[in-house]
Structures are given as C-alpha cells and as structure tokens.
Amino acid sequence: MDYRYIVRMLGIYVGAICAGWITAALNVPLPWMIGPMVFASALGLSGFSIRVPTITRPIGQTVVAATVGLSFTPVAVAAIADWIVAMIAVAVLTVVAGFLVAAVLMRLTRIDVISASLATIPIGPVETANLAVRHGVAPGPVAFAQTLRIMLLVLLVPPVIVALDGSVQDPMATLRDANVDLLGGLLLIAAATAGGWVAKRLKVSNPFFLGPLAGSALAAALSLPVSALPFVVLSAAQILLGVWLGAMFDRTLFSKSKSFVPAAFLSTFLLIIACTAMALGVSALTGISWTTMVLATAPGSVTEMALTAKILEEGVALVTAFHLTRIFIILPLAPFIFSLTARVAAHYGWLPTVKAP
Numbered sequence: 065m066d067y068r069y070i071v072r073m074l075g076i077y078v079g080a081i082c083a084g085w086i087t088a089a090l091n092v093p094l095p096w097m098i099g100p101m102v103f104a105s106a107l108g109l110s111g112f113s114i115r116v117p118t119i120t121r122p123i124g125q126t127v128v129a130a131t132v133g134l135s136f137t138p139v140a141v142a143a144i145a146d147w148i149v150a151m152i153a154v155a156v157l158t159v160v161a162g163f164l165v166a167a168v169l170m171r172l173t174r175i176d177v178i179s180a181s182l183a184t185i186p187i188g189p190v191e192t193a194n195l196a197v198r199h200g201v202a203p204g205p206v207a208f209a210q211t212l213r214i215m216l217l218v219l220l221v222p223p224v225i226v227a228l229d230g231s232v233q234d235p236m237a238t239l240r241d242a243n244v245d246l247l248g249g250l251l252l253i254a255a256a257t258a259g260g261w262v263a264k265r266l267k268v269s270n271p272f273f274l275g276p277l278a279g280s281a282l283a284a285a286l287s288l289p290v291s292a293l294p295f296v297v298l299s300a301a302q303i304l305l306g307v308w309l310g311a312m313f314d315r316t317l318f319s320k321s322k323s324f325v326p327a328a329f330l331s332t333f334l335l336i337i338a339c340t341a342m343a344l345g346v347s348a349l350t351g352i353s354w355t356t357m358v359l360a361t362a363p364g365s366v367t368e369m370a371l372t373a374k375i376l377e378e379g380v381a382l383v384t385a386f387h388l389t390r391i392f393i394i395l396p397l398a399p400f401i402f403s404l405t406a407r408v409a410a411h412y413g414w415l416p417t418v419k420a421p
Contacts, residue, residue, distance in 0.1 A: 069115075076114060079103055080307050084299070093222040093235040093375055094368060097302035097309075101218060104310025114311040120304040122260065122272035125367070127301035129273045130256035131239075131293060132370040133280025135380035141285050144385045150346055151389035154361050158390055159185055159401070161338040162363075165331050172327040176201060177409045178402065183209035184331055186363040186390070187398055189312065191269070195402055209328045211312045216332050217365040218309070221358070222372040229355050235375050240295045248291025255283040255290065269395045273367065277384070305367065339363050353378060360386035 080100035087099030108114050162185030169180040179201045182192045189210040193203035226232050259279020263271035283290045343357035352360075356379035359369040366387035373383040394401075 073116070076104070076107070076116070076307065077303065079107075080303050084303060084306070088236065091235060093226045093232075094218070094302065094371055095236070096299040097306040097368065097371075098218060098222075100303045100306030101215065101310040104307045105215070105313045106310075108311060108314035111315050114307075114314070116308055116311050121308045124301040124304035124308065125270075125273040126253075126256050126260055126276040127293060127297060128305065128367050128371065129276035130252050130280040131298055132367070132374070132380065132384055133256065133277050133282075134252070134284050134290065134292060135370075135374065135384070136281035136284045137381070138285055138287060140381035144381060147350070147352075147382065147385070148389075150350060151386050152393070154342065154346065154386060155390040155393040157342055158339060158361070158363055159394060161335060161342070162186065165335045165338065168334060169327055169331045172330065173324060175205070175324075178406055179206055181402065181405055182206040183328065184335060185394070185398075185401075186210075186213065186335075187394060188270070188364075189214075191395065191398065195398060198399075199402060199406055205324045205328075208324065209331070212328050213332045213335070214364055215309065215313060216329075217336070217362055218368045220336070221362050221365070222368055222375075225355055225358060225372060226375060229376055232375060236295075238375050238377055239298060239371070242292035242295070244294050245289075245291035248289050249293045249297075251288065252280055252283065252290040252293065255279040255288070270391075274388070274391070277388075302371075335363050352382070356383060359383045362387075366391070 080103050083099035083103035084096040085099070087095035087102075092098055104114055163181060165184040166177065166180035169175065169184060170177060173180075178199050179196065182196055182199075182201070183206045187195075187210065189207045192210050193207045196203035196206050226235055256276035256279045259277070259282070260272045260275035263275025263278070268274055280290065339361045340358055343361040344354055346352065346361065347354040347357040350357075355376060356373065359373050360379070360383045362369050366384060369387065370380055370384045373380040
C-alpha cells in the first residue's frame with residue numbers, strides 16, 4: 065500500500081471539501097461540484113499530479129443519476145412523450161451547430177475538418193480521442209476542447225441560469241430539504257446500481273450514468289417506494305465528480321494544446337451561444353420555459369443541467385430526456401458521422417494535417 069498516495073488523496077479531497085464549503089458560502093449553485101472542480105483544475109494546472117481512483121467517477125455518477133431519476137414520475141414520463149419530435153430536432157440541430165462552429169475553428173487554427181469537428185460536436189473527451197486515433201489525427205487537441213466544453217458548461221450555465229431566473233434564494237434548499245427515507249433511499253440505490261450493472265454488461269456508453277438513471281427512473285415511473293438520498297450523500301457524490309472532472313484539466317494537456325487554447329475557448333462559447341439561441345426558439349414555439357430549454361439544449365453536462373433544473377424545481381425529467389435523446393442519437397452514430405466527414409474531406413482535399421502518434 066502506497067501511504068504517500070493515500071496522504072496525497074486525503075489532502076486533495078480535504079482541499080476539495082474546503083473549496084465546496086467556500087463556494088456554498090458564496091451561494092453558488094452546485095457548490096459541491098463547482099468548488100472541487102475549480103480546486104482540482106487549479107492543482108492540475110499548477111503541475112500537481114492528480115490521479116484520483118477510477119472508482120470515484122462511477123460512484124459519483126450512480127448517486128447523482130439516482131437523484132435525477134427520481135423525477136421520472138408517471139406524470140412526467142407521460143408529459144415527455146409529447147415532446148419527442150422537439151427532442152430529435154434539437155439533437156440534429158446540435159450536430160449541425162457543431163459543424164458550423166467547426167468551420168470557424170478551422171479558420172482560426174487551420175486544422176483539418178476531422179479534428180475541428182471532433183473538437184466541437186458534443187460527444188465526450190474519451191470517445192472523441194478514440195475517434196481521432198481511428199481517423200489519423202492528433203487526439204490531444206480534441207480531448208482538450210471536449211474537456212474545456214464540459215468545464216465551461218458547468219462553470220457558466222448553472223450560475224447564470226439560476227441568477228437570471230431570480231426565483232431561487234437558496235440554491236441548496238431543494239436538494240437539502242428533500243424528503244428522505246432510509247429504506248426508500250436504499251431501494252433507490254439498489255435500483256440505480258442494478259441499472260449500472262446491466263448497462264456495463266451490455267457495453268452501453270457511459271454505463272454508470274445512463275444505467276443508474278434508467279434503473280432509478282424505472283423505479284420512480286413504477287411508483288415504487290423510493291426516496292431521495294441524504295444531502296450529505298449527494299454532496300459527497302458531487303465532490304467525487306468535481307475532483308474527477310477537474311483532474312482531467314492538467315498542465316500537460318494544456319501545454320500540448322497551447323496554441324489551440326484561445327480558439328478552443330472561442331469555439332466553445334460560440335457553441336453555447338448557438339444552443340442558447342436554439343433553446344429560445346424552441347421555447348417560443350412550444351411554450352416550455354426558457355430556463356428549462358436552455359438547460360435542455362446545453363451541449364453536454366447532463367448531470368449538472370439536470371441538477372440545476374432540480375434546484376429550479378422545474379422540468380427535471382424534460383431536461384434529462386432532451387439530453388438523453390441527443391446522447392442516444394449522436395453517440396451510436398458518431399463513427400458513421402465522422403467516417404462520412406472523412407470521405408467528404410478526402411474528396412475535397414481537406415485532409416488531416418497532424419497525424420496521431
């Protein structure tokens with residue numbers, strides 16, 4: 065047993081808890097995720113090595129997904145069915161927006177169309193890095209851009225939405241004051257864990273979020289006696305996820321993509337702006353509140369967007385359903401989308417300029 069590693073991890077998580085406490089004192093939404101994420105990112109960028117145990121992510125995802133799944137009551141599920149066309153349209157338009165932003169990124173950095181598209185279409189750092197290697201382009205810049213997108217979404221969207229909404233005096237109240245029952249909470253965790261196990265066996269992408277979400281949502285939809293988890297458990301899960309996400313943003317990744325950084329920031333902001341404009345348009349056409357639609361069309365970070373909807377006490381199931389529709393459309397089709405993009409690029413001479421190592 066490496067005691068130095070244990071001491072290091074204890075120090076990191078103690079620091080993350082302190083960062084969460086400070087963020088909570090500032091009344092920031094999702095403080096127990098945002099504070100630890102900023103803390104871990106700062107450590108990583110300073111050159112401090114952060115190698116958190118891999119099990120922390122699935123544990124955090126299972127708890128948060130179980131909490132989100134509680135919103136899938138029979139009434140909510142019935143209401144979601146009315147918006148399936150809008151969900152599919154948003155998913156497709158998000159891909160279109162990604163390609164448009166990719167064109168801007170190509171102009172700014174002169175990278176090839178495959179790298180630019182992988183950097184802007186919301187899929188995920190790991191998935192895009194694998195696709196980059198498959199198509200012979202450098203995975204570092206696309207992984208950096210995808211990580212940056214997730215972090216900026218978490219840092220910007222929840223605080224801005226809650227501030228503009230103006231109805232929330234205490235962002236923690238909804239999560240902290242939920243009705244908790246010991247047996248109901250244990251049943252919820254059991255349903256979520258079973259969902260994660262099934263999803264892992266079926267090799268579903270992101271199994272420890274989608275699986276637990278499916279398990280807990282099914283339990284809620286069937287009106288089983290599940291209940292919310294204690295606030296301290298949910299906060300601990302957010303700390304685990306915040307540190308894990310912040311640990312992805314290290315100095316090596318930043319230095320390797322140094323010339324790419326300003327363009328990546330700009331392209332991420334452009335994608336967020338495009339998705340926000342889409343949200344306002346869908347809100348005007350459907351009558352769904354603009355805050356719900358901004359959270360629903362955010363290009364990623366379903367966990368944080370769903371928790372923000374829960375803070376606002378509005379449309380949690382709908383926000384989650386929009387994100388899941390996008391995920392289940394884009395992820396399975398990603399190999400086809402980028403293979404087609406590669407063929408078009410080869411035809412027009414937009415060939416990769418940087419080969420993967």
